[in-house]
Amino acid sequence: MKRNILFLLLILFGLVPEGFSQEYVLDLSGTWQFAMDSKDVGEQECWFERSLEDVILLPGTTDLAGKGIPNELSPALEKPQMLHLTRRHSYVGPAWYSREIEIPASWKGRNVSLYLERVMWQSKVWxxxxxxxxxxxxxxxxxxxxxxxxxxxxxHRLTIRIDNRKQYDISVKDLAHAYTNDTQIMWNGVLGRLELRAENQISVEDVQLYPNVSQKKVRCVVTVSNFGKKEKKGTLSFNPKILTDGRALSSQLLTTSFRPGKNTITYDYDMGENTVLWNEFSPVCYQMDVILTQGKKTSAFSARFGMRNLSTSGSVLMNNGDRIYLRGTLECCIFPLTGTPPTDKEGWNKVFSVAKAYGLNHLRFHSWCPPQAAFEVADDMGFYLQVELPLWSLTVGKDTTTNRFLYEEADRILKEYGNHPSFCLMSVGNELQPDFDFLNSLRSYMKSKDNRHLYTTTTFTFEKGHGDWPETGDDFFVTQWTKKGWVRGQGVFNDESPCFNKDYTSSVDGMNVPLISHEIGQYAVYPNLREIEKYKGVLDPLNFKAVRADLQEKGLLSKADDYLNASGKLAAILYKEEIERALKTPGFSGFQLLDLHDFPGQGTALVGLLDAFWDSKGIVAAEDFRNFCSPVVPLTRFPKAIYTNNELFEATVEIANYAASDIENKKISWNLFGPGRKSVASGYFDAAHIEKGKNSVIGKISASLNQVTVATCLTLEVAVAETPYKNSWSVWVYPENVAINAGDVCVTDNLEKALSELSKGRKVLLSPPVGALKGIEGKFVPVFWSPIHFPKQAGSMGILCDSGHSALSDFPTENHTDWQWWHLLKNSKTLVVDSIAPVSAIVEHVDNFANNRRLVSVFEATCNGGKLLFSSMDILSEKNRKYPEIRQLLYSLLNYMNSETFKPCSELPKEDLNKLVDSEIHEVKSSSATSIY
Structure with missing residues (x-):
């Protein structure tokens, strides 16, 4: 209850009754007596009757106070250190907090209560x-x-016992983010407001507000507690105001009687013709102050709300009758300095401000629910939130006490946060199994209790017979795939050659509720070792320190920034295509990234373009990310990334418009240009009307590429004139008739021939068949999620090449993987060269940070008396010569080898060359997209 605001409001309305005072909240923050009870003997020994020996500051936690078992682990590439950040001090068990309080004389005759804003997990009070x-x-x-x-x-002496041990079976391996050491920590203490409150014998206990947008009314369901023994009459005053400017609406009164006990009063407040609706573009919030006057005594309750009506129309998600599209990411209670969620608005401002800067309008709280401050900031910024019960379990429904807890927790969440307009979606939990009868019943219970939100049974599941189509009764559906196919690129990008004209229309055909794609991305990025210095709080980044120490020992520390940049750029490229495919799909209602920022748990899953602090890693700027992630996104469809100069480049231009209004009378320009923005072709479309709430086809591009005479990376840019909306794509064009001339180079796929020719002092290009190479599987996509959490996957995080090397002069590339490398990487093995003499890498790879091996695909060295260039990408076989990019790379390498600049500076013994090539050719098998599970 916000007494200061209330007092000013009462003055404004001239309603200050005799005897009213602001002094009905007593802040208990400060120094408390403290004791850990690791043997759980405190209740038996009556610790509530004695002074405690230690002290601690509350609000706070034992971790912040340096209480508990000090960490003794050292940095190491081992599971205890690599699973997650390490608590500097750890305590799980009962802890006691005690202090003297003084109840003011003015509170005489009032009901006094203790308020603890956030506790993990159980509390008792004496x-x-x-x-x-x-x-x-x-x-x-x-x-x-x-x-x-x-x-x-x-x-009086106030004593609190808090037990942060696991009370119910809510998660597998303690992974649910409401109770875990993988993101937030299993802290003990009290967060946020810690206070005593005093109320009249008859007081307003709760106000739930149910907007009716069509009728411009809000139903006020008021709970009034009468602690007396007699029925008493009183007057309820309903006083809304707009929070953004403080403008008050008219006060409306209701006089009624209150029986002893709890009373529920329902009142429909007419908001009037000037009602302002809440949405992401105009997040106008109201505050309803309900004031109970009974004789000379007053009680009040303030609740914020927004006039919004969330609904569905088939597979479309609607707010106030307009279609909305969710551009979201996960929030998994990742706050590395404290290990706890902020309970103040300042702590949440950065999260939502950065998310908004990157074009997002949606956050999913994975297996937890945030404090009130998060909802308030989301209300004010226009974010659509998905809340989940603290549940990520594979034993759902088996334990009756857990079942009871979940029902009660659902009641508490809906009551505590249900008024907030940002609270839009609710799920029972994450990837739940196995009892769907229980899950459907719980979802139905929540749905019948509170119609202000939309509900789903689980946020995806691996349970057979479920998860590929909505449950009966689901309002929305979150999944990786349907019974008709994938709805995220992680399942297809490594198996399908690059194309930019696909979407998930066939996968969602017949879907009867809004679909949101589940946890798209999860592309691992190499650790940002510069991040280590940020960890000045309760968590020690032993995982980052272990990687740094390993690189230092192997002489690779100087490459750490390059590893980060190269792996991060690849992740950004893949996230872009993920988002654009979702936007192109007519039946989609949104996506949830995993993640825009890093997830430091579950095996150090550094899948973000931002770090765990929501700070940039320097991979992609917010304004560049918004080019493909914003309310309006220019899109194109074209069939491939690679062209030859005797082809036409043809593309369809579309505009995804999920802004607040239609786009009227705009030119949509397009430009296909090369280095220095030298245009190959350009044009524009006159778009008289682009309807909001849909993806509209604007026109078709056709451009001859015959003026491109050398290998070139072109950029296609599409922009909406006089707006910030633009987007771009890379297209590689190669000469159709590239003249491959071996010159004085011996080109071979045979090791014995290579060694023989080298012994004659010749230059040799050796590219053995992939099946003859000793190495790891060649992949285009990087490590999924985490190489610690999923260790049985091929271990590359993308290439790191010397883009300025003369060997690549005729093969345009950045220093990282892009789409033109797809066929080359898929037709390759990645060589592990730790056990051979150092070689000069032209194309190397970023290894996963659990191994930090030296990985290469193309290198040069002197060997056996000659000069060698070795490629583990199959650039010689006849089946691969059909790919223009493979021909072009061979052409570029041979041009280099026939030039005077081909002077390898490292020497490779022929015995080491034998370590890379097998005497037999083996069948090459590719791992499937689902094998990591």
Whole structure:
């Protein structure tokens, strides 16, 4: 209850009654007596009756205070250090907090309660050695205790026992983010507001607000508690105001009677003709102050709300009758300095501000629910939130006490945060198994209890017979795939050659509820070792330190920034295509990235373009990311990344418009240009009307490429004139008739022939068949999620090439993987060269950070008396000569080898060359897209 705001409001309305005071909240923050109870003997030994020996600051945690078992691990590439960030001090068990309080004389005759904003997991309270009724055990909502009704003003001893041990079976391996050491930590203490509150004998306990947009009314469901023994009459005053400018609406009154106990009063407040609706573009919030006047006494309750109506129309997600498209990412309670979620708005401003800067409008809280401050910031910024029960379990429904807890936790979440307009979607939990009868029942229960939100049974599942199509009764559906196919690129990008004209239309055909793609991306990025210095809080980045130490020992530390940049650029390229395919799909309602920022748990899953602090890694700027992730996105469809100069480049231009209004009378320009923005072709379309809420075809591009005479990377740019909306794509064009001339180079795929010719002092290009190479599988996509969490996957995180090397002069490339490398990488093996003499790498690879091996695909060296250039990408076989990019790379390498600049500076013994090539050719098998599971 916001007393300061209330007092000013009462003055404004001239409603200040005799005896009203602001002094009905007592802040208990400060120094408390403290004791850890690791043997769990405190209750038996009556610790609530004695002074405790230690002290601690509250709000706070044992970790922040340096209490608990100090960490003794050292940095190492081993599971305990690499699974997640390491707590500097760890304590899991009961802990006791005690202090003297003084209840003011002005509180005499009032009901006094204790408010603890956030606790993990169970709390019990004693006052003057006497236990208060009940045990609180919410992981996501405040803990409240009523003090004895006969408590007198003056000094008292308040003692709290908090037990952060696991109380219910809510997750497999403690991975649910409401209770875990993988993101937030299993902290002990109290977060946020810690206070005593006093109320009248008759007081407003709760206000739930249900907007009716069509009728421009809001239904106010008010709970009034009458702690007396007699029915009493009183007046409820309903006083809304717009929070952005403070403008007050008219006060409306209701006089009624209140019986002893709890009373529920329903009142429909007419908002009037000037009602302002809440959405992402105009996030106008109201505050409803409900004031109860009974005689000379007053009680009040303030609740914020927004006039919004979330609904569905078939597979379309709607707000206030307009289609919305969710551009989201996950928030998994990742706050590395404290290991706990912020309970103040300042702490959440950065999260939502950065997400908004990158074009997002949606956050999913994976297996947890944030504190009130998060909802308030999201309300003000126009974010659509998905909240989940603290549940990520493979044993759902098996334990009756857990089932009870989940129902009660659902009740608490809906009551505590249900008024917030940003609270839009709710799921029972993440990837749940196996009892769908229980899950459907719980979803139906929540849905019947509170119609302000949309509900789903689980955020994806691997349970057979479920997860590929919505459950009956789901309002929306979150999945990786349907029974008709994938709806995220992770399943197809490594198996299908690059094309930019595909979407997921066939996969969602017949879908009858809005579909949101589940956790798209998960492309691992190499650790940013410069991040280590940021960890000045309760968590020690032993995982990052271990990687740094390993690189230092192997002489690779100087490459760390290059590893980060190259792997990050590849991840950004893949995220772009992920998002654009989703935007191109007519039946989609949005996507949820995993993740825009890093996930430091579950095996150090550094899948973000931002770090765990929501800071940039320097991979992609926010304004560049918004080119393909914003309310309006220019899109194109064209069939491939690689062209020859005797072809036409043809593409269809589309505009995805999920902005607040239609786009009227704009020119849509396009330009296909090369280095220095030298245009190959350009033009524009007159778009008289681009309807909001859909993806519209604008026109078709056709451009001859015959003026491109040398290998060139072109850029296609499409822009909406006089707006910030533009987007671009890379297209590689190669000469159709490239003259490959071996010159004085021996070109061979045979090791014995290569060694023989080298012994004669010749120059040799050796590219053995992939099946004859000793190495790891050649892949285009990087490591999925984490090489620690999923260790049985091929270990590359993309190429790192010397783009300025003369060997690549005729093969345009950046220093990282892009689409023109797809066939080359898929027809290759990656060589592990740790056991051979150092070679000069032209194309190397970023290894996963669990191994940090030296990986190469193309290198040069002197060997056996001659000069060698070795390629583990199959550039010689007849079946691969059909690919223009493979022909072009061979052409570029041979031009280099026939020039005077081909002077390898490293020497490779022929015995080491034998270590790379097998005497037999083996069948090459590719791992499937789902094998990591």
């Amino acid at each position: 006052i003057d050695g006497v236990a208060l009724e009940g045990v609180q055990e919410s992981l996501t909502t405040p803990h409240r205790f009523d003090l004895p009704s006969d408590i007198r003003p003056g000094k």
